[in-house]
Amino acid sequence: MSRSDIYPLFFLFCLLSFRTVLAQNPIFACDVDGNPSLANFAFCNRSLDIDSRVKDLVGRLTLQEKVGFLGNKAVAVSRLGIPSYEWWSEALHGVSYVGPGTHFSSLVPGATSFPQVILTAASFNTTLFTAIGKVVSTEARAMYNVGLAGLTFWSPNVNIFRDPRWGRGQETPGEDPLLSSKYGSSYVKGLQEADEPDKLKVGACCKHYTAYDVDNWKGIQRYTFNAIVTKQDLGDTFNPPFKSCVIDGNVASVMCSYNQVNGKPTCADSDLLAGTIRGDWKLNGYIVSDCDSVDVLYNSQHYTKTPEDAAAITIKSGLDLDCGTFLPQHSQAAVQAGKLAETDVDRAIGNNFATQIRLGFFDGNPSKLPYGGLGPSDVCTKDNQELAREAARQGIVLLKNSNDALPLNPSTSGSLAVIGPNINVTKTMIGNYEGTPCKYTTPLQGLIQAASNSKITAVQGCSDVSCSANGFQLNPAKQAAAQADVTILIVGADQSIEREGFDRTDLNLPGQQTVLVQEVTKAAKGLVILVIMSGGPFDITFAKNDDKISSILWVGYPGEAGGAAIADVLYGKFNPSGRLPVTWYPQSFADKVPMTDMRMRPDSSTGYPGRTYRFYTGDVVYSFGDGLSYTNFKHKLINAPKLVSVPLEEGHECYKKSCSSIDVTESLCQNLAFDVHMRVVNSGAMVGGHTIFLFYTPPNVHNSPKKHLLGFEKVKLEPKAARNVVFSVDFCRDMSLVDEMGNKKVALGSHVLHVGDLKHFLTVGV
Ligand SMILES: *[C@@H]1O[C@H](CO)[C@@H](O)[C@H](O)[C@H]1NC(C)=O
Ligand SMILES: *[C@@H]1O[C@H](CO)[C@@H](O)[C@H](O)[C@H]1NC(C)=O
Ligand SMILES: *[C@@H]1O[C@H](CO)[C@@H](O)[C@H](O)[C@H]1NC(C)=O
DSSP: OOHHHHHHHHHHHHHHHHHHHHTOOOOOSOOTTTOGGGGGOGGGOTTSOHHHHHHHHHHTOOHHHHHTTSBSEEOOBGGGTBOOEEOOBOOSSSOOSSSTTOOOOSSSOOOOOOOOHHHHHTTOOHHHHHHHHHHHHHHHHHHHHTTSOOSBBOOOBOOOOOSTTOTTGGGSOOSOHHHHHHHHHHHHHHHHBOSSTTOBSSBOOEEEETTOOOSEETTEETTTOEEOOOHHHIIIIISHHHHHHHHTSOOSEEEEOSSEETTEEGGGOTIIIIIIIIIISOOSSEEEESTTHHHHHHHTTOOSSSHHHHHHHHHHHTOOBBSSSHHHHHHHHHHHTTSSOHHHHHHHHHHHHHHHHHTTTTSSOGGGSTTTTOOGGGSSOHHHHHHHHHHHHHHOEEEEEGGGOOSOOTTTSOOEEEESTTTTOSGGGGOSSOOOOSOOOOHHHHHHHHTTTSOEEEEOSSSSTTOOSTTOOHHHHHHHHHHOSEEEEEEEOOTTTSBTTBOOSOOSOSTTHHHHHHHHHHHOSSEEEEEEEOSSOOOOHHHHTOTTEEEEEEOOSOOTTHHHHHHHHHTTSSOOOOOOSSOBOOHHHHHHSOTTOOOOSOBTTTTBOOSHHHHOOSOOSBOTTOOBOSSOEEEEEEEOOSEEEOOOOTTOHHHHSOOSEEEOOHHHHTTOEEEEEEEEEEOSSSOEEEEEEEEEEOOSOTTOOSSEEEEEEEEEEOTTOEEEEEEEEEIIIIIOEEOTTSOEEEEOEEEEEEETTEEEEEEEEO
């Protein structure tokens, strides 16, 4: 073929591929423009209420069609104008390609990739959590409109980060039930909240319910793990984030997990599903299984005799949707065998349809509906990417800063040696449940931009984070440090060290990384700054105690703009304000505590130390809430009550005899609210953000936590500026305890409120 023959063909090819890209349409039902007769179906009628539309639709389906709506790949029913819908998409910290419902293409090649959740949580900024959710849902809707995404996203992960070795701890907001609750409900609101009440921008899902945080530890697999959990730990540790997702966040879905809790698979436990989520918390939405959970409880756990029994018990327990094909395959036979009522199937698919109706899926062409105007130009906007950088800055935690070594001054800090396996990473920065980002700024690129006058020498030292003896290049790293005015070590982990399906067995830096840090530090001529990039914590006691290491930062997995954010903090363009969302334990914890021991509370008879800042009795490397600033903040307690009186009726058993605690009841809880007034001053010379933590220590009854976060508030203050902060405390919501039986109690006696070193005693009496 001659050149002139090729040209028109090439042109045609471009035109065709351009057309196929543009021709992508969103998936939706009730296309009345294409098929006017669909307008006669009540389920397509937007003027009707949701229940009537659901009832109408369910009533038109055969049993065989119905069971096709029980799986993540829901069937099409063309006679009713219903296309197949893929329920499974993910948006943990940006629209993700994990899950078959979402794809990137030449039309939308990437989406804004925010920091991995554990770092965002470290910002303790609820406004930020919601702001990120809003950007993610806008980008998701934009992608849906061009056929690249679904409307239902199985995020966030609000499991408590109970054990530092957990490979999925990175996905979570950390170890504290209050922070996890605030993160979950705030992010869900950002994703879901639409302009019209009861409509959804996109559907979120809080997972994995419940007590799920062993993935694969020394061969013990999540698919068969039976978590032995006390009612007390369930009530005051594992379940609160899910409760807050449903009640405060109004989340559209909860996902049950793979593991068993006390011998029952969570997806087959009617107390957990129908009882707690649907009954007590009043979920408005659907309960979905983790992917292949139903198959797993039948085939791996052998929990039921037949597949029909597995279908029957899960649906009857309250499951509405199976991520998988098990329920579509076996539910019809379960009904025909009399093990499952067809009305149970109706309830399940009804909850799924109601969610889709709230999303506008049955409202016809989305281009005419709210969000219909969003498209590819709304993804990866300058503002969205700036928020990704801002989120990373707000989360980064400064753990050590001797002699105010940081911030560096770009004009006077001289030459730089940048050393370590994570100095120039891209994908490492975005963690798991990731999407394709808009672009990356690596740490090295961030430093080159920030210190454009400095001579920079970059040496990885190890070929990757595993830092094996093979490819370990200590000498070039030492030489670089010996000649530089400032040495910045960037070490830590990536998904090869901690990930889904893979827990760590120890808390040390991987491979030769400790040797690298120690030897480079010894050889260094100037300042040494250590940057840890990871999801989970490490035992870095050696670095904490090494006087030659002036500064230590934890930067999580900081997202697409991570390198720019790290440089912003190191060079003082941003004053760090992040606080650790988890306890950093010493290696001895991993040596003696099995990951599979779910107990939160210590047991002095066996030396079991307990878990998280609320219960753990051993030594720590760093504590929950640790984090420094380049300025100083001072607190003052202005006003808080010294006495709270619980109103008891005369006949109450604790009216005459003295009790140590009283059952929480509605009448008891009236008038038990009070305010705590604080004053915060920025006494230093630099503007900065600051989180005020209000902790309390209850009286020692019912194995209560030794300390518990009851509120936090982040403020930003100019130098010398002051601000009053008021915590509105609702005693029953914020300061009640959960007893050994899982019941809520008000403890009588002396409670201590803590803010930093300040203590305030509050007596609770009748
Ligand atoms: C939709 O429902 C409203 C309210 O019941 C009704 O007035 C209207 O006629 C219905 N539309 C169609 C096309 O049936
Ligand atoms: C750093 O990573 C970027 C992006 O992958 C790459 O373009 C650049 O060449 C790398 N720089 C060095 C010094 O390896
Ligand atoms: C919280 O985050 C929002 C959104 O990025 C930001 O505007 C605000 O300043 C932050 N608040 C504090 C106290 O840092």
